Amino acid sequence: MAERFGGYQNEIYLHGLGGTKPPFTTDPVRLAESAREVMTPEAYGYVAGGAGSGATMDANRAAFDRWKLVPRMLTDATARTTSATVLGSELPAPVLLAPVGVQSIVHPDAEPATARAAAALGLPMILSTAASHTIEEVAEASGDGPRWFQLYWPSDSDVTASILTRAKKAGYTTLVVTLDTWTLAWRPRDLDSAYLPFLKGEGLATPLSDPAFRALLEKAPEDDMPSAILRWVSLFTGTDHSWNQLPFLREHWDGPIVLKGIQHPDDARRAVDAGMDGIVVSNHGGRQVDGAIGSLEALPPIASAVGDRIEVLFDSGVRTGADILKALALGAKAVLVGRPWVYGLGHAGEDGVRHVLRSLLADLDLTLGLTGHRSVGELGPESLQRS
Template sequence: MVDGPVPDDPQSDGAQSDGAQSDEARAGEAQAAGPFAAFQDSIYLDGLLTGEPPAYPTGASALEEAARERLDPGPRGYVLGGAGGGATMRANREAFERRRIVPRMLRDVGTRDLSCSVLGTESPAPVLLGPVGVQSIVHPEGELATARAAAGLGLPMVLSTASSYSLEEVAAASGSGPRWFQLYWPRDDDVTISLLARARAAGYTVLVVTLDTWYLGWRPTDLDRAYLPFLRHIGLANYLSDPAFLAGLSRPIAEDPTAAIVHWAGMFSDPTKTWSDLAFLRDNWIGPIVLKGVLHPDDARKARDTGLNGIVVGNHGGRQLDGAIGALDALPEIATAVGDDLTVLFDSGVRTGTDILKALALGARAVLLGRPYIYGLALGGEPGITHVLRCLLAEFDLSMALSGHTHLNDLNPKILT
């Protein structure tokens, strides 16, 4: 996989502001750094000066197609495929396409401030890199490249438990960049406690608990190739480096690698978990806890009433339950149900800057990206991810201006039809 350069962008240093800073100070920093939309100008200028187009596609469809062509069959199916016949994946996109933006005119949109604070994490834009496991199947540097790209723009990264590199290695690559940790909740309490302690020690500030993957969904694309990276020891770095996990093995991994896989498979998840079990996580994690995979307002209310801090409205990008509701269709009722009592985040189906705007208008505080940045990783490692993120942020910034808005709090359901 060939890495390629991307044009310089005034926003590439996307600094985090201190949590104690005022809104005015954050707005001043955003203006001083320059708008994300300037990336568009740099592409045109670079083309003028060099006669060359960008190293990677700038549109969502072209980006996906380029990644499809680059990836080998196994990784291609794993990354691009979904559950069953793909009905949930289609529902995610159809939900975005049904909503239309109603622009307003003659408003001063010369300066926009897209910065926000989400559960104590400052970000130059309401965008996080969502948890995606086994990233080394698309690029050797995997999560390390993702961590560097996210930190370079000041965007929070949510690291998957199922990462190709250990959480400590990814934290080192991230440097001072903001980072959260996603948990696939193991059956083994000792392993859970150990993973959480390691994450806190490595500077991960928010815990994201995935609720929709107690079992793997029925994924014909992977099944037809019998392709599951975990069985090849890919995506197990956090387990194979964990003292509590290793204590459960009768022999060292090098002597019996198959036994390590069997041990992992037996404790990866626990489908008997219920709402009452969440107290265990609260007792063993210092900081905000977010539940990922909520699609019903009653579950959002339960998360609020249980004393948790946030939820992610999403359906695992259509990879788990075929025929499920489109995530964006679920968002408005959930946001109304919990109001300001719970931080509502969103994932599943986000592909463009206008998608980000629509999700925020319907009640999300921020969005988690998935497949788009993985396509960038497949095409060019860290530079590929950076390019994809800059494109999405530039389109979002331009969409804010072109629809007549300058601040995130301007966005509400009334701007859509």
């Protein structure tokens, strides 16, 4: 690991001695508040909002609050490491950047900036199908950083195969297939501001540059953008797939395949039976089903249902180092983080993403050590108490 993450705290303190503050807050709650001031109201509403009443977003945080860490002493935790092996890749920490589409609504530098920040820390950025830059552009920005691709599974198989071929060719190794967003949920904030990024022409770089998609259009997108947008929306939304279609993805992808959006142990078992390599226990950050369980509540029963047959990743509501420890202790191999670094992108582009991630990793490293653990592999149910 090029960088000792806990050292980021010292770096900030030492700068503080000279009177220099960090570029913006290191506190996740204040980060969400301050992002409101640097983003347009529509973009902030889109990123920060959730489905319906927002109850699932609240449940995500409440689920973390119900578990507490139990620190252990005199464990010689000075020499410790946050490193982890996730689906065959050795990572400096069990943290990935969740797939987040349409980053151009947050900052003009968008996905390439995020890709550079992630690569500098050695963390995988999971590139969204709904990105504002093409697969090839973001791949180039990733340099030698790990490359994972997220698929929104279109209803047309030629388009799906073409996108997967492009992602493979661009060096993406791991495929994350999002299952919970086959249509967008009831999102009152966006409805009230008549804001859907796709309909504004955002997040279409991959389909608009895709030969199989272009072949479906009567006129080139350059000549009739509204029809191209509607055609993509009709391929992308409103079509749920079924378990028996998963072999199609296996035929078109060589590396590990991970299903994102699993909340029920029976679905986790089906993913194992279907020969998948991993799942992400996720409720999409509370953006899809209102009134759902907190995602962390879903983790223990799923972890015991699948055992070590496939890798279990987790997201929705992860904000602090302690949250990461809790998810790992309850059976996750790694976590995905969404909104926090998106707010960092809004604040300061690439530097902002890096500041948020370094803060989170420093917090993780320090909390790991202060609870008496020398590596993330030592975390288990005995590290926690439910209250």
